[in-house]
Amino acid sequence: MEFGTDFLKLGTDQLKDLYQELQEKYNEFKSQNLKLDMSRGKPCPEQLELSMEMLDILKSDEQIIAIDGADCRNYGGVDGILEAKELFAQILGVSTKEIILGGNSSLNMMFDTLSRAMLFGVRKGEMPWGKLPKVKFLCPSPGYDRHFAICELLNIEMITIDMNHDGPDMDTIEMLVREDDSIKGIWCVPKYSNPDGTTYSDEIVDRLSCMKTKARDFRIFWDDAYTVHHLTDTPDQLKNILAACKTAGYPNRVYMFSSTSKITFPGSGVAMLATSEENVNSIKKQLGIQTIGPDKINQLRHVRFLQSLDNLNVHMKKQAAIIKPKFDLVLHHLEVDLGGKNIAVWSKPNGGYFISLNTLDGCAKEVVNMAAQIGVTLTNAGATYPYGKDPRDRNIRIAPTFPSIHELKLAINVLCVCVQLISIKKILG
Ligand code: PLP
16 A cells, blocks of 8 residues: 555555554554553653752752742742742743742642632622532633543533634634623633644634623633743744733733643642732632642742743753654654545644644544553543543544653554554444
8 A cells, every 4th residue: 555545535445455454563563562651741751850950959058048038948928939930920921910829730720710719709799600500611622631620520511612723713702702601711721732732823812812701700711831842943922811811901801820840840840820910919818718838949949940031941942852852753653654544634733742633533432442452541532522522533632752762653653553443444334
């Protein structure tokens, strides 16, 4: 069979022969007792090595005092230390009065922010969301499975919104929020989105910030997790949504989140929440009940290690140098094995942690199962959609960062064989 032969143009006999050939390859892989994991977007050990110096940066004979005089070893400073706010505010393009630094996880901050909205509401004079008969969230999909899990746990009904090449389908969003006041929010991963790698266009940011919503307490949960995680020297540019919301006259509409999880150490990073000063002040009052302060020693360690935005960007280039070859390898194999066959399309991201693969409709679950049977773990098919249900059963999220190049090569080969086998089955009916 020639490279790139369109499967949809092949006759039944040709497809059957090809199936036989691919089945033999599959059986070969099976005999190798593989144990490979391309399921979660975790940095690999070499990436973690890049930040090891941070562990030596605070010495017991040095002052552990922040520039605002706070003794980082002690309680206090519920919104974080000033120098860390100064550094991380620059990542998100906000002022130090518009940012709260938290603990080790932005997902945790998102969960808390949504939980507080359920318990107390987000705006004076409006009901706590949890007291309403129904709360709905818009979920551009494919999206981040853990956002959807939070909604599921809090009994928030999710509405799937299609993702286009420049962001979510705004026509549908605008139509829905205009008419339904039970729609209280939207999840967005606006830069190098998980999993599509899409960066929202300026137009999408503008439309989100100025759209008319029936709910007066509508909120955008803007998870800018991959804002400095570029894979090229010409990074995507994302318009500042807090500024856009202010211009549109809705300064309190957005909560921006990010963290250093994939800058330094996941699980031991610094999380951040940026929003209007008014929102910051009301959140701080509630946060002060929840905690007497975050881990300021870790914040100080991060500032002394990362130093400045320029230096942080240099650090991220070192990260990219490790993971870019892995993305390139996956993209190369997808092109060689699946290109031109009319059975799959995939993203070619400029940053972030994922490659998103779409098979023919109705194939993703079977592909993932088939790969799992011979020891290759992929993210569950459907996980990138609300309730774990991909309406077209076609999206597979590939996370290339953690496996070694050798493991990745094997895993992507297995995936491509499985995609072809299941596609042929599908075409033959
Ligand atoms: N947001 C997105 C879009 C992610 O992909 C991830 C991790 O994969 C997170 C948040 C987790 O962030 P954190 O480690 O800060 O909790």
